[in-house]
Amino acid sequence: MMTEDLTATIETRERLESASRLSALGEMAGGIAHEINNPLAVITGFCERVRDRISKGLATLEDIDRDMTRVLSGVERISKIVNSMRSLAREPQNKEIRPMSLNKVLDEIRDLCWERFRSHGVAIEFQIDGEHIVLAEPTGLSQILINLLNNAQQAVSTAKEKRISLQVIPKNGDILEIHVKDSGSGVSSKISTRIFEPFFTTKEPGQGTGLGLSLSQAIAIRFGGQIRLLESVPGSGAHFVLKLRTGKM
Ligand SMILES: Nc1ncnc2c1ncn2[C@@H]1O[C@H](COP(=O)(O)OP(=O)(O)O)[C@@H](O)[C@H]1O
Numbered sequence: 001m002m003t004e005d006l007t008a009t010i011e012t013r014e015r016l017e018s019a020s021r022l023s024a025l026g027e028m029a030g031g032i033a034h035e036i037n038n039p040l041a042v043i044t045g046f047c048e049r050v051r052d053r054i055s056k057g058l059a060t061l062e063d064i065d066r067d068m069t070r071v072l073s074g075v076e077r078i079s080k081i082v083n084s085m086r087s088l089a090r091e092p093q094n095k096e097i098r099p100m101s102l103n104k105v106l107d108e109i110r111d112l113c114w115e116r117f118r119s120h121g122v123a124i125e126f127q128i129d130g131e132h133i134v135l136a137e138p139t140g141l142s143q144i145l146i147n148l149l150n151n152a153q154q155a156v157s158t159a160k161e162k163r164i165s166l167q168v169i170p171k172n173g174d175i176l177e178i179h180v181k182d183s184g185s186g187v188s189s190k191i192s193t194r195i196f197e198p199f200f201t202t203k204e205p206g207q208g209t210g211l212g213l214s215l216s217q218a219i220a221i222r223f224g225g226q227i228r229l230l231e232s233v234p235g236s237g238a239h240f241v242l243k244l245r246t247g248k249m
């Protein structure tokens, strides 16, 4: 009986995790189309220019070489975006918690978010000094960070000043903190104790599922870490801290 209960709990948790992973992707879908459209426009532009020059007999090999280099870097950018999406959407095969590069995950996330944030007029700043190894599993860690950043973006969307920052702060005792701050309306003390509850949301249906923080917290705890909301100063935005254990490769 005990074992069955436990199995059911694990199954439920896995189903919820996968629902939340897909909903984080859904929240990003519009943005991702935008991320891909920009390099596509660049590629189209350079290809048209090359074709035009060739048809007028004006093309030099140097011109073509230069333009094709730009085309290739656009293609590379798209393929990076697609790969990041794929690694997020995929059911993680290996949920093993192991020492992994935090910088690599942050690079991927930056690729997924940068253009979308910029196009929404959001100034986003990543402050990461040095290389960091954390104990985690890459898909789960991306999911936590994307949930925090999606929440931050939704929070600043109606604010006059739209700022988000992500800062990595190593601490003593094999601990590292990732601070995600935004300039939105913050979390009122009335609901601050509830935001980690599953299905708690203050958003319109379709905008939020209320699963982001609860599942992110569950994943963080699985990593031996934790997410906390720092007490908000009235008038300033939300400030979340993800605490992780560091490791060695
Ligand atoms: N950065 C933030 N600024 C303001 N409120 C936030 C922020 N992040 C989370 N919240 C609050 O916590 C609630 C729960 O967040 P979450 O679990 O991600 O679910 P959802 O985003 O689907 O509502 C949100 O509905 C919102 O009220």
Ligand SMILES: [Mg+2]
Residues within 6 Å of the ligand: 147, 150, 151, 208, 210, 212, 213
């Ligand atoms: Mg959310």
